[in-house]
Structure formats: C-alpha cells, structure tokens
Amino acid sequence: MTGTGSLLSHLECRSCCTRVEADRAAGVCPTCGLALFAVYRLDDLDWGSWSASLRDRPRTLWRYRELLPVRGSEAIASLGEGGSPVLPLTAAPEAPDVRLLLKDDGGLPTGSFKARGMTVAVSRARELGLRSLFVPSAGNAGVALAAYAARAGINATVYLPERTPRPMKEAARLYGATVVELPGTLREVGASARSREGAGGSFDMSTLREPYRLEGKKTMGWEIFEQLAAEGMPDAIVYPTGGGTGLVGMHKAFQELRSLGRLERMPRLYAVQPEHCAPVVRALHEDAARVTPWDDPSTIAPGLLVPAPFSSERILEAVRESKGGGVTVTDAEIVGAVRDLARRDGVSASPEGAATYASLRALVRDGRVRSGERVLLYNTGSGLPFSITELESAVAASAAA
C-alpha cells in the first residue's frame, strides 16, 4: 500500500467531547447522537514543505491528502473531482460596488458539489471494509453516492422522495445503485430509510451522520484559500443551505487554517434558504441553539428542500462564529438569478447556486454586505439538468396556488 500521509488522529463530538477511534467504521456520537468530527495531528504538518509540494500535485481535492481521512491511496475512488474555478462576475446592478466572485462546482463529476463529500466518504468506507452503503437524498447526493460506489465496487442503495426530478432517479440507477422512491420530504424519507435498513449491515451515508463526507466538503474552504492566495480571502461567502455540510465544512477548513497559523480573519458565512423552507435562517434570527423542523416546506431548488438538517447545532455555530447570518429568497428571485447569471456572466448555475446571487439585494439593503467588499458566491451544481421553462412554470403554478 502507498500511504497518503494522512494525519488523521481520531473522531470527536463537538457537543459532548466524546472521543471515538477513527480506524473503525463510525456513524454518530455514541454518547449524544450528534455528528462526529475528524481530528488531525496538525502539529505534524510542516507548512513550508507541504505547501511547496502542493505545486506539483494534480488539481483534485486529493491534493490535500494529509488533511483527509484516507490512509492508503489504493482505497481512493476518484473521478477527478475538485479544483473547481473561482470566476470573477460582472458588477450586479443589485450590488454595484461589491466585487463578486463565483466558485463554480457545476463541473464536478455527477454535476454537483456532492462529489466532494462522496469521493472521500466512499473511499474511506472502502478502506474500512464496508461493502454496502445507503443514503436518503434530495437527488444530487444519491447520484454522487451511486457513481462513487460504482467506482469503488461497493453496493449502494439510494432513497429518494418521489418528487425528485426524474433525471436524478435515472442517473442513480444507471450507475447500478438500487433506487427506492418514497413519499414525503427528505426528512420523512430519511426516517423511513433508516427504519427499513435497521441494523441490516448497510452503512448510513447521510449528511453529518457519518464523519467523512464533511471532510470532502471541507476542501471547498481549502480550495478557496489556495486559489485566492494572491488576492486574499473574501470578506464574505454566500452559501445555499440545505443539509448545511458545506458551511460546516468550510468553517472546519478555516479553523484548521487558523490552527496552522495561516488565517487571521475568517470570511463571514451567509446561509441562503428559500422563503418556504428556511429552518436555518429562522433559527439564526431566533437565536436558537438548534433548528426546529419546517412545516410544509416547498421550493423549486431540490437541494434546499431540507426541513430539518441534522446536527444543526454545528451549522448555526459555523455561521455565528464567522459573524455571518441568514437570508431568504423567493423562488421567483431564484429563477431570475438563473437568468441573470447566464446573460450577464455566461454562467450556468443550479437553482441552489443561483439563490446566492438572488440574495445580494437583501444583503446589500440590510448593510450586511458593504461597498468595496469582496463576496464569494458558491454555485453548488450544474444548471444542465434544469429546464428554465420548467422552473418558470413551477414558480407560476405555485404563485397561482
């Protein structure tokens, strides 16, 4: 085996501080049931020689292998994910004096940022000897699990809400995964999936219910840091928030960078949610410790239809510690932003990604983003699977209802 040089030490719960051994498969904290976090021996990283060695590594997220949990390179199931571009955007009329950047994960394998988490989690699952994985998903995560499980030669079962867009169901099946369609929202589908799987030996790959998808998502933060080394970190990062791992992951990356003495000021993290499914934004406004489930959620952005994200304590913590906040947008604003990004900047964004652009007006109006600031918007997925006319029809239908 060729070692990756991973500095993984152990797993740790950030709520009750329980420590868990890392080299056996682990889900949530055995004490309190919340998310476990990977801890690395950062003191063993020699920054100078490490950052010099990065120059000659391929651009995939595996370039950060010392800070990822996989110990042997043979276990890595990669489709070339990571290293997505940071694009300058033209000045938006809604925020004329703000310098906009867009980190575009639309070109990642399977068309979304979910590839980041799944390449790491599936590779680690293979290394730990797991032979069968399942995930409840709004769509993209299920497709990503199916692709990486196929790459790794592991069985996968994907549980999807019946109303998931058909192309996503088809894609997961194409990769050879078992696809189970269930009624209800992602929350209900998740509960039902876990009850069906029981202790049957298949491993739950749900967001934050296993510790390593977060490590893959963390590379979003590492890449922003590395790609903006010359011009410096942005003042704020605006992120479309469904399950919220991206926020928690970027925050973890920035914490690691701070521990390594490389980051003084953390960018403010803003969570964008659709007005009819905004549990994280509501909890931020109410100063709550955790999210309460959103009743009767709806939005045209499938990845944001998450009424009760798991381990929301960590999402709220990430936003608050960064001195960021929450903001909501309407579905009509999201569709308008898809159009604006395409026409003004030649960018094809998913509805989720476009939601960040849609939020600029409110962020500027409320003084949370100020003139002269540099703001990075995160596009989490490709616009290719979405039809603009179908999105517009959905908005019109919901306005008429």
Added chain:
Amino acid sequence: MTGTGSLLSHLECRSCCTRVEADRAAGVCPTCGLALFAVYRLDDLDWGSWSASLRDRPRTLWRYRELLPVRGSEAIASLGEGGSPVLPLTAAPEAPDVRLLLKDDGGLPTGSFKARGMTVAVSRARELGLRSLFVPSAGNAGVALAAYAARAGINATVYLPERTPRPMKEAARLYGATVVELPGTLREVGASARSREGAGGSFDMSTLREPYRLEGKKTMGWEIFEQLAAEGMPDAIVYPTGGGTGLVGMHKAFQELRSLGRLERMPRLYAVQPEHCAPVVRALHEDAARVTPWDDPSTIAPGLLVPAPFSSERILEAVRESKGGGVTVTDAEIVGAVRDLARRDGVSASPEGAATYASLRALVRDGRVRSGERVLLYNTGSGLPFSITELESAVAASAAA
C-alpha cells in the same frame, strides 16, 4: 493591457500554403477556401523556463497562453475551462489486456469540449473587434458560443437543426443568444445559415471556417502530454468524430511538441463514427483525399451527426500521419457503452464519448489495438443532458423502422 506573451506569427493554409496576416479577422483561406492554421514562433519558446512556469499557473487551458492566439489578457473570456481529468478505467471485458484511460471533458463549462474552442475563438474575436458572431451547430457548439459570447459581451446567433435536443435550444437562449431553428441536417442548416447571414457583418464561427476554435481544441493534446508526463504518451487515442476539429487539434499539438523536440512518437489517432453517419471512416477506408457527404445520416449521438465535415482533408491527414484509422459503432453499442462506463467505472459519458468505449471490441478484434497497449478514450461531453431511457427508446424505434 497585460500581454499574454502569445507567439502567434501568422495564419497559413495547409493546402495551398497561402499566408494570411493574423491580426485582422480572417475566416477560410482566400485562395482555396480551406481552413487556415495559426503558426507560432516556436523558436522563441525557451522550453526549460516555460515548462517550469507552468507549475504555478492555474489549471485552465489558458496556462498555454504563449501558444494561443490571444495577445492581451483583458480580451480573455474564460469560464474556468480546461484541465479536465484523465481517469484510469477498469479493464474492459472487450479488451482485457489493454490499459484504458479516459480524458473526461464532461465537466467543462456548458458540459462539453466545445468550451475549449469557443473560449479561445470568442476571446480572439473580441480582441479583433468583432461585435456579432454566428454558428450553425448540432447543439453543444451553439450552447458554448452562447455562453462565451455572453461572457464577452458580444452578440451571438445560433442556428440549430430542428431535431436538436430541447435542453440545448433552451440553454443557448438562456445565455441570451438568438436561436434560429431550421429543418435538415447540420450540413443543410450550415448552408442556410451562411446564406441568411450573407455579408451582413456577423462573423462565421463554424468549425475550421475560422482559425481559432482549432487552437482551443489543440489544448486537448497539450493537456494529455502534460498530464501523462510521468507515465508517457498513450499508444493510441480514440476520438468520437463529428466535425473532427479535435483530431486536427490534437494532431497540431503533437506537431508543435515535435517541433519543440518534446515528442518522438505520436499516438495513433482513431476516428470513431456511428455506422449510419461515417463519412470520415469511409474516406479512410477508400483512401480518399477528402470526405464525400453521407446520405441520409442518422445516429442517437447529436454531436456525431455531421454528414460532411469541412476541411476534411485535414482530418484525414491527422489520422493518416499518426498511423491510426477509422472505426464505426452501432447506436445500440453506444447505449451499451454508456451503461457499461457508468456501472463499471462510475463515469457519466455523453453518447459521443461512449462511442469510443464501444469501439474497443472492433479495435482489438482487428488487431489495431494490441495487448499491453495504453489507450486513451476521449469523452467529449457530459452525460447529464441525456436520458438513458430516451436513448434506448430511440435505438428501439430505429431498429423497428
């Protein structure tokens, strides 16, 4: 203006050797009407310092800016294109002793390799002061032109055959391009588009009818060379051939590398075409100097529905000089290959890209690819816009007809 260091010298026709000034907009050879090629002052490139400087450049194809035609970096309209991964594939039962690699352009902006040509051609068009561009397209090229024209702030008109998949028509419109749907094949649409545009001032961006899309495509060859520096060039490259610029572009890259003293043996280039639209393969078999138009063409792979590629002299030359050849596949084999790549390797390929995988059986059977060889397949586009059930229905319908 910040100079790119472009070593562009002039344009040249490879058929009649006419030289054309490069710093004015130019289409085809004014003498013989065939494609013009960009010529660079390669002697002025100091290989040692140049290749060292590549280490610190972003991964986009603009890293090769000295060998691209754009002189000022302000003109560059980029969406982060290039640097696509080269993935090892598992051994295919159809070619068990062949080591397979897949270069995957599915994650490029707008979902296909067309981004390579258009980022360069549109940037150069902007630099040369062109304000309005048009292209007849089977779909992907039109979408790419629309996106890059939006990025560059230039008007674009896209002419598409009526039977182009709807998502492509919609995407081109979303970027703000004027979309004109016309009856017939791409050949007929092209003729009609050129007659409508006449001398109206809009510039024809058709494959090989303007000299700089080829320069963008050339980066496919440069990337393969750079990404496989450690293990060496593949023995063969298998490429899905519609307009054929990719073959001509890779061949040009390898010629440049040879001129620079960096390449001894050129990989054999194989052109894959569908059995019912195989003008290039037929011309290769008949040892013809140029392609004759294919009557009544049909295939499920829209990018391969090109019955009479322009400047086919250059395509045939590239294949012959590399000691490669042509191979056909059926639509059913293409769909089977889409499935196999997804299940065996976790790869989502376009039908065009999957055609290369489908051709392995014939290439091995005929002894054109041999045991122990390393073969690179080129996936030119994302599988995301395609539905496997629709592809299968199309095959079944055509079998029944």
